[in-house]
Amino acid sequence: MSMIDHTLDPLPRRSTGTDHDVRGGQIWFSRDTINKARSHADESWLQVSRTAQVGTGMALLGLALGSGNLGSLLILAGLVAILSNMPALILKATYASKAD
Structure with a gap:
């Protein structure tokens, strides 16, 4: 089962239910969305x-x-x-x- 990434992307990116972050938590957003957010962190x-x-x-x-x-x-x-x-x-x- 996959979860829908509710961002402002034209087509929602899906994250699989088995993806986990570095702390072991479940990832709700796709890696593309997380990378976009990180690109603004330095600005x-x-x-x-x-x-x-x-x-x-x-x-x-x-x-x-x-x-x-x-x-x-x-x-x-x-x-x-x-x-x-x-x-x-x-x-x-x-x-x-x-x-x-």
Whole structure:
């Protein structure tokens, strides 16, 4: 029996029920997902969230400009940038809490 890896991957990675980590515990996430999370462990929070910071700036600039095509486009582009950076932030937060 395998468990489904509930990450933001397009297709969930399955982990077999017999996989164990170094401490003998059962692995709930695939090795690919764990390696992605570890790749963010060496980076600072500012570096991982750079895209979200730019997106927040674009959305705030769009709000400051008010109504109009340019303002709406900046808000939309900012929200897309923030949402596209969420998987990296979630992986960073997940692995950072496990490392402590």
